[in-house]
Amino acid sequence: MTFAIEVFNLRKNFNQFHLNDVSFTLPTGTIMGFVGENGAGKTTTIKCILNLLKKDSGTIQLFGLDAKDDNLTIKERIGVVFDDIHFPDMLSAQQINKFLQETYQNWDRQYYFDLLTQLKVPIHKPIKELSRGMKMKLSITIALAHHPQLLILDEPTSGLDPIVRDEILDLFLQFMQDENNSILFSSHITSDLEKIADYITFIHEGEILFSENKDVLLYELGIWKGSKEQALDLPSDAKIRTRASAFGVEILVKRNEVSSAFQLDQPTIEDIMLFFVKGVLI
Numbered sequence: 001m002t003f004a005i006e007v008f009n010l011r012k013n014f015n016q017f018h019l020n021d022v023s024f025t026l027p028t029g030t031i032m033g034f035v036g037e038n039g040a041g042k043t044t045t046i047k048c049i050l051n052l053l054k055k056d057s058g059t060i061q062l063f064g065l066d067a068k069d070d071n072l073t074i075k076e077r078i079g080v081v082f083d084d085i086h087f088p089d090m091l092s093a094q095q096i097n098k099f100l101q102e103t104y105q106n107w108d109r110q111y112y113f114d115l116l117t118q119l120k121v122p123i124h125k126p127i128k129e130l131s132r133g134m135k136m137k138l139s140i141t142i143a144l145a146h147h148p149q150l151l152i153l154d155e156p157t158s159g160l161d162p163i164v165r166d167e168i169l170d171l172f173l174q175f176m177q178d179e180n181n182s183i184l185f186s187s188h189i190t191s192d193l194e195k196i197a198d199y200i201t202f203i204h205e206g207e208i209l210f211s212e213n214k215d216v217l218l219y220e221l222g223i224w225k226g227s228k229e230q231a232l233d234l235p236s237d238a239k240i241r242t243r244a245s246a247f248g249v250e251i252l253v254k255r256n257e258v259s260s261a262f263q264l265d266q267p268t269i270e271d272i273m274l275f276f277v278k279g280v281l282i
């Protein structure tokens with residue numbers, strides 16, 4: 001198996017916040033959803049991966065190359081989208097093309113304009129006159145037009161309506177038709193990740209709590225609901241996290257440790273996140 005991203009024991013210290021031994025790998029040809037609450041460390045991790053922030057320690061490789069030493073080679077092979085467009089807002093898509101065709105060896109002018117036409121993004125309007133959805137579509141087109149093998153997306157769908165989000169998710173799936181391509185996708189909108197991610201990596205207060213295949217995660221976990229007294233019948237090895245509920249308790253459990261006599265609900269990614277953030281270990 002080859003990997004688009006390998007992060008091992010990444011540390012980054014700010015005064016009030018620390019990334020603590022962050023490790024995860026993104027296999028080539030897959031989409032990873034990178035989730036966590038506000039301030040959990042997603043953008044900091046992504047900026048270290050992109051060499052926009054200097055790490056304190058740890059190793060980061062993209063396509064097997066060192067993220068810092070081979071930064072220029074790597075730049076040609078990745079497309080990046082942050083939640084806001086990073087160009088002066090008086091520039092139009094047409095003017096951005098002139099700049100980027102000088103920047104990227106592989107810049108595909110035809111593909112850039114075809115994609116903008118497909119997404120109905122005005123070519124001559126300055127960025128400041130575009131809606132948030134249009135700006136995001138322009139950002140994604142910019143990220144795709146030099147035919148990268150890896151997309152790194154930080155909250156690309158936040159603040160967008162469901163129709164635009166769906167269009168954007170379709171673009172990502174179109175990109176994934178090439179089996180050499182991969183995506184790291186940070187988002188609060190866990191339903192988007194549920195639709196397209198193969199792996200979910202969950203960061204909480206600067207630490208990775210899990211990095212798992214999404215289907216395995218959703219298949220292996222269940223939610224049991226009942227009273228505190230009934231909960232005593234559950235095997236203790238099965239219990240992962242507990243939360244108080246209006247009717248007693250809700251417990252995130254490992255399905256294979258629980259007999260079929262217990263009725264379990266299927267969790268969503270959001271449920272799992274809430275159990276890890278708000279629940280207690282028992």
Ligand SMILES: Nc1ncnc2c1ncn2[C@@H]1O[C@H](COP(=O)(O)OP(=O)(O)OP(=O)(O)O)[C@@H](O)[C@H]1O
Nearest residue numbers: 014015016017036037038039040041042043044045
């Ligand atoms: N340059 C900086 N100097 C000091 N602290 C910083 C700096 N950049 C980020 N932080 C802090 O690091 C923590 C993690 O921030 P980060 O932006 O990585 O979180 P996030 O998971 O991306 O959050 P959000 O979902 O809100 O974007 C926050 O507490 C933030 O205030």
